[in-house]
Amino acid sequence: xxxxKQNSPSLSVQEGRISILNCDYTNSMFDxxxxxxxxxxxxPTFLISISSIKDKNEDGRFTVFLNKSAxxxxxxxxxxxxxxxxxxxxxxxxxxxxxxxxxxxxxxGQGTILTVHP
Amino acid sequence: DxxxxxxxxxxxxxxxxxxxxxxxxxxxxNTVFWYRQTMMQGLELLAYFRNRAPLDDSGMPKxxxxxxxxxxxxxxxxxxxxxxxxxxxxxxxxxxxxxAGYTFGSGTRLTVV
Numbered sequence: 001x002x003x004x005k006q007n008s009p010s011l012s013v014q015e016g017r018i019s020i021l022n023c024d025y026t027n028s029m030f031d032x033x034x035x036x037x038x039x040x041x042x043x044p045t046f047l048i049s050i051s052s053i054k055d056k057n058e059d060g061r062f063t064v065f066l067n068k069s070a071x072x073x074x075x076x077x078x079x080x081x082x083x084x085x086x087x088x089x090x091x092x093x094x095x096x097x098x099x100x101x102x103x104x105x106x107x108x109g110q111g112t113i114l115t116v117h118p
Numbered sequence: 119d120x121x122x123x124x125x126x127x128x129x130x131x132x133x134x135x136x137x138x139x140x141x142x143x144x145x146x147x148n149t150v151f152w153y154r155q156t157m158m159q160g161l162e163l164l165a166y167f168r169n170r171a172p173l174d175d176s177g178m179p180k181x182x183x184x185x186x187x188x189x190x191x192x193x194x195x196x197x198x199x200x201x202x203x204x205x206x207x208x209x210x211x212x213x214x215x216x217x218a219g220y221t222f223g224s225g226t227r228l229t230v231v
Contacts (some may be wrong), residue, residue, distance in 0.1 A: 006160075034219050036219070036222075039222070041225075042224055042225075043122070043211075043222030043223050043224050043225050044161070044209070044211075044222045045222070046219030046220070047188070049219055051174050089161060091159065091161075093215075095215060095216070103168075103172070103215055104214075104215025104216075105150055105163070105166055105174060106151065106163070106211075106220060107163065108153075108161035108163075109160055110160035110162050111160045111161075118139070
């Protein structure tokens with residue numbers, strides 16, 4: 001049962017344009033969402049997050065949007081740069097049940113390979 | 119910068135051999151994860167510890183995999199006996215549930231031949 005899904009295995013974008021990466025989730029208990037970026041031969045690195053009490057969070061060129069009713073989030077990168085080429089993972093967790101065995105447990109999507117062409 | 123340290127970085131072993139992967143979480147982090155990256159499944163959760171106590175290892179094949187935290191500075195993932203289908207990159211991550219995000223190590227690339 002894939003609770004977090006990234007339906008696009010890959011995305012190709014021209015430098016300077018917008019990259020939009022999408023993620024869907026099914027578990028209504030998820031209340032905190034994260035995006036990680038992964039380069040080859042390295043571990044994933046945290047990029048940006050959003051709490052379910054918000055619908056948008058921005059950090060420089062990166063913005064994450066959350067649509068709770070649709071159980072959908074997206075990561076926008078504007079403008080895209082060749083150095084942004086990497087695998088992007090969406091992740092979700094339930095922080096509302098502190099002390100429960102699932103508290104803080106991260107569930108990841110399958111990842112989307114982003115390629116930004118010069 | 120504080121880092122999660124994983125050893126070894128690469129391991130090639132023969133089918134049937136025991137494999138032990140080690141992780142040193144960041145000091146002060148009370149939550150430790152083991153993930154496995156495969157082409158089809160993305161990042162699969164294998165085991166999850168809080169304050170060294172195992173909370174969830176439902177993603178781990180129990181007959182051959184085991185995960186432990188003998189102390190706060192060391193987490194281990196053991197496979198015995200190893201099989202070719204175990205070939206993957208294994209990541210350790212540590213952090214706090216209320217933190218911004220967990221920190222991952224660089225991974226152990228395991229190849230079982």
